Amino acid sequence: MAQIILSGVGHTYTGAAHEEAWALNPLDLVWEDGRTYALLGPSGCGKTTMLNIISGLVKPTRGRVLFDARDVTDIPTTKRNIAQVFQFPVIYGAMSVYENLAFPLVCRKWPRERIAEKVAEVAEVLDLERELRRPARTLTAAEKQLISLGRGLVREDVAALLMDEPLTVIDPQFKFLLRRKLREITERFRLTVVYVTHDQNEAMTFANEVVVMSEGQVVQRGSPEELFEYPRTTYVGYFIGSPAMNLFPVSTDGGALVFGGTRLRSNYDAAALPPGQLQVGVRPEYLELAFEPGENTLAARITGILDQGSVRVVALLVAGEPAKLSIPRGRRVPSGDVLVRLPADKIRVYVDGDLATAGR
Amino acid sequence: MALIAEHLTLEVDHVRHLDDVSFTLERGRLHTLIGRTLAGKTTLLRTIAGLQRIDRGTLDLDGQSFLARPVWKRDVAMVYEQFINYPHLSVLDNVAFPLRRRGLSVDVARERARAVLERVSLRGFEERRPSQLSGGQQQRVALARALARGADVLLLDEPLANLDYKLREQMREELRGLFSDQGGSIVLYTTTEPAEAMMLGDVVLVMHEGRLLQMGPPDEVFDRPATTAVATVVNDPPMNIVDGAIEDGLIRLGGGRSLPLATHMRGLPSGSYRFGLRAIELELGSADDISGAVTFSEVSGSETFIHVDTGFGPLVLQIEGVHSFALNAAVPVAIDQEKLFVFGPDDQLVAAP
């Protein structure tokens, strides 16, 4: 497995002059050896372009692609030692499972005993040992996807494993199993994995690190916890987590943030913040119902309750601003006028939509 | 005034798609039907619509037989899981189509269609073809067409299943408002997602393997699931079910674990039971609690589901926020006996917290 370096890589399909209009704005990015990355974003955000640049299907308009120290920018896909799993399983239907798994090795003219050994090893990992004699076309979609993956695993020289929405055609009840299997395999083989998806849950479940993209740019890169706790932009705060992060407009008064006439205590020094439109973000899970006035406590009015079963999502107006708050079932939900508290250590400050780093 | 089904039964190749299903759906209420894939939800909707013949049973609307009427005389509107619209018609004419069929003039039909499109936030898209819209917008068109004519019966077959998760979140909240105007209609909405069924439904119906297992207000179904099957279907993640027994005034679980008897279990005779515990009621405990090994952890929205192997079988915990766990990491699990549901060996609920 290899470290993948994108150095100043950017791409445009239209030849647009402004880099901001490119499908992928020029960027530097390092994919560390042996880690699992999810490339997350809505369709058209540039994630597939990035994947195709790594695999070599697209030659970037600008920049270099390096696998370890080797410059592969001009090397075609077939010579990059990439294993890929696509949305739809790519298998040889007429061949048996064994022949499918052995195929890359047969092409590389491995001796027969070594092939048998390697295939047995991979089949064991994939839980396909008992299916080896079956024709591949008789397998379920999930098993076929495992074979697509297995054909990458048998090769020992693979630089990286690229997956493009591999769970698209899998029935919901098998998704969980396949996800778990993929996770086990990537941990066991210490693969460098780039996993493209538009599904937040899939990305957050699967990856060590999530790269969130929007409109050709990487908006944030970090562990799932970081994305959830410290969204770099208000967009990430909306995109990650359900319900989305609450955002309130605030002003400053000396060193304090002021919201709805209340001075908020937070981990930020408002005086040190750069100029711009200020908002504070608090996740619905961290917004609390309070029973007596106190620090960071504001008056609010409940406008609706969404019973989701194990949790109740309370819609309310905090100082006139719409917000959501989630309460586990079993706790009493009041009605009408209430008090809510914004916990000081859960408050994030955004300046013009970007997480403030100064003043913290 | 209601839609009454009795003993609906359909068997194909020895598989019961509908197994003696009986219910009464009332006008002006929103019914959600929850069940896993292949539980028989779609078959039931198609039966009501008249698109599916059944072996046995009766279906009456306001005292008149519904089964005898062909589809086009039933006044049923339906929204499919796939985004089905007429590709050759503009968005406006798609919505106006059923109104035209009911004899309205072009102008009146379009006027009404415009109003409904406004309600589903599609103003300005009237002249486009469905293919020029995003998936979410296409489904809004289908929804508008179903809402436009105020049909006797409005059926929705997992309408949000093919939308991505942020859109689903948004549409769920809008739907409640949209249906509230449907005064006299009987609305039946199917889903696989407990949160959706609970949020939208005035009445929740639970189906499993072709049978209607329980029907009632959301709280009742959620707080007193009639069987273990209901308990697993109406919870996400599914309720943990653990075999055990009540003996000598103690709850005995597998692997030599026992817990004191909870208040709601007093008076239960000794014997074998199945205990149900919601993932959200389980907590990561301290060292002297039950120990387990993490087999997987997954993020769902703002929650993390941790799958743990314990001495008495696999459990799923639900904790708030996003957290990562290494596979095979050891975690202590705290069980609160006061939160345990008790089912008999026949899977029927005998005591609930």
Add this chain to the structure above:
Amino acid sequence: MSRLYLLLKYTAILLWSSFVVAPFLWALTTSFKTVNGVTSGPTYLPWLQYTPSLSGWTGLFGGTGGIDIVQPYLNSIVVTLGASAISIVLGTLAAYGLSRFTYQLGFAKNTDIIFFFVSQRIMPPIVLAIPFFLMLRFLGLLDTALGLIIVYIALLLPIAVWVMVDFFNNVPRQLDEMAMLDGCTPLQAFASVVLPNSLPGIIVAGLFCIIFGWNDFFFAFTLTFTQTQLLPVAIVALNSSVTPWWTLSASALISVTPLVVIAVLVERYLSRGHLAGAIR
């Protein structure tokens, strides 16, 4: 895109176009030649290389050494359009039924019925010639336009059914259901929803039928004599002891024209993805 690439691309396109156009050009020049022009080697430029003459064209309208092409031309139009139209109507209805409903005729199910239709086209035409001849004679329809239309329908219907079944199978069934839920009877659903969304299929099937009907020589030749002559038969009749290449070329051009016109008209329509958006 590099300039060299563009240059190569357009050179290739140009080469291919000339390859396609050449026969037409050749026929066009030949149609204006006389014996001398035809036998004096390849020449293309009128007045400079050969003396143009209209005799090839007058030969098509009753001129010396020629025929009167007007009547056969009209016959061909009537027979082709008549047979194609009937085949498309019947074929579309049959195909819709086969696509949407389940039939059982003894052991035969839908796929068997479809194969039965298509299987008729497996036989070489010559096998059919004698039975057709005998049947038409029995009906007194030999050498009539009606007789030919009936025979062509028998030959075209399988194509129409085959093409349309495939097309209807690709129109989501939920569309019909939706139309019925919206208040259409099955026939109305077919007419107002399924049909408009199957237009490309109907055009393809129609094109097949028209091309086959227009070009058929074999059945037109065996089943007609003097009263009802179709275009291909009339053209072949030109081929007397001295082949009048100029008239043949003119007739070739005039007979291929309708097909070219149809192809140009229809091409634009077919390339428009019409069903996209019916279902995700």
